[in-house]
Amino acid sequence: MSAAPVSTVEPRVAERFRAERGEPVTGFEPLLGGHSGLTYRVTTDRARYVVKAVPDGRTPIGRHDMLRQARIMRALADTAVPVPRIVLEDADQPAWFAMELVPGESLEPVLDDPAVEPELAAARMRRVADVLPLLHDVDPARITDPGETLTPADELARWARTMNAVPPDLVAGGQHLLDLLARDIPAPIDPVLVHGDYRLGNILCAGTEPAALIDWEIWSVGDPRVELGWFLVFTDGGNFPGVGRAVPGLPTAAELVERYREKRALPGDLTWFDALGRLKMAAIMGHNLRRHREGRHHDPDQEKLPATIDRLIATGTALLAR
Structure with a gap:
């Protein structure tokens, strides 16, 4: 999830949040850490979300198929498996989806920093x-x-x-x-x-x-x-x-x-x-x-x-x- 230009995704995200959720986007911040897609923290006047997008120029298959990721999380939403709630999807390329930001830590105890007690x-x-x-x-x-x-x-x-x-x-x-x-x-x-x-x-x-x-x-x-x-x-x-x-x-x-x-x-x-x-x-x-x-x-x-x-x-x- 590298820090790539957000010009093609940011305005589309802002428009969909405004038009479909009535939430003006007030912050759009790239998050780093992986290689399978672009990830952003999105802030509106109501809440915070995470957006995952296909990198510009990449074919949306395999690891880059963002809508496939959204599909499995939607399917698990009413099960006992805890997953973020999907709030928006956009199939136009580069495709993206938005999910609620879930507070918490995702740290591997034997590998990641900071060390977990x-x-x-x-x-x-x-x-x-x-x-x-x-x-x-x-x-x-x-x-x-x-x-x-x-x-x-x-x-x-x-x-x-x-x-x-x-x-x-x-x-x-x-x-x-x-x-x-x-x-x-x-x-x-x-x-x-x-x-x-x-x-x-x-x-x-x-x-x-x-x-x-x-x-x-x-x-x-x-x-x-x-x-x-x-x-x-x-x-x-x-x-x-x-x-x-x-x-x-x-x-x-x-x-x-x-x-x-x-x-x-x-x-x-x-x-x-x-x-x-x-x-x-x-x-x-x-x-x-x-x-x-x-x-x-x-x-x-x-x-x-x-x-x-x-x-x-x-x-x-x-x-x-x-």
Whole structure:
């Protein structure tokens, strides 16, 4: 979500808020932090909102399809899953939507700054583990045009492409881990709605309580175990040497899985999905490091990633070698 010119979006947002909601826009501020779209904080004479827009010149597909994000949040508005309320959409290009600004913090305890007090971080992690089965209980049939259903094999193929696009010296051992994963791919189970990047960094919390699940760029219908395996990567700061931190008292992966299973049945062992989550993170970090070293996105902090990439690949490999 880079700071791009707002000339094509700002006047359209202001006109729609005035015409359809009777709210004059008094502030329009770019927000930074991601790469999938443009995000703005909008202030009117009544309230504050967040606007997400397709970047100028980008095709509105995949991560850049803002109206697809709005569609899933609208569909979840009357469920137990906390999501921001959508207030406006504009399909003209570049498309955008506006949602209520939900107060709260979205901080990953083992990665983000400022650091979250350990007791608070632990309480939040337990509560978001309680929310995940609520999402997976939503009937996918209520979503219009959800797209292709992704199996564990599909997920592995997707992240293999990402890993294979990274120079091998940046992801040493990555191919071996891919081979181990491909050797015994679990059969799919009944598909569910998945967020795609479910973790505390994408959940606004008010105190200990999850107030809104945000950043729906890669939602799909898929295997719930893939989502849970990704979430578990963030339970241990030891997975991120050089870039993360140890947080005492965080619930273990086993505890979080048990909390999930108290609300929703989950068959089988999760070892393969735990290893897949580590491979995914290693592939993403390898991709980001490659972009930095090629000069495509200069960020010296990316040079801190090799130790974490090595750790994720090594621990994922160890899980499958048992």
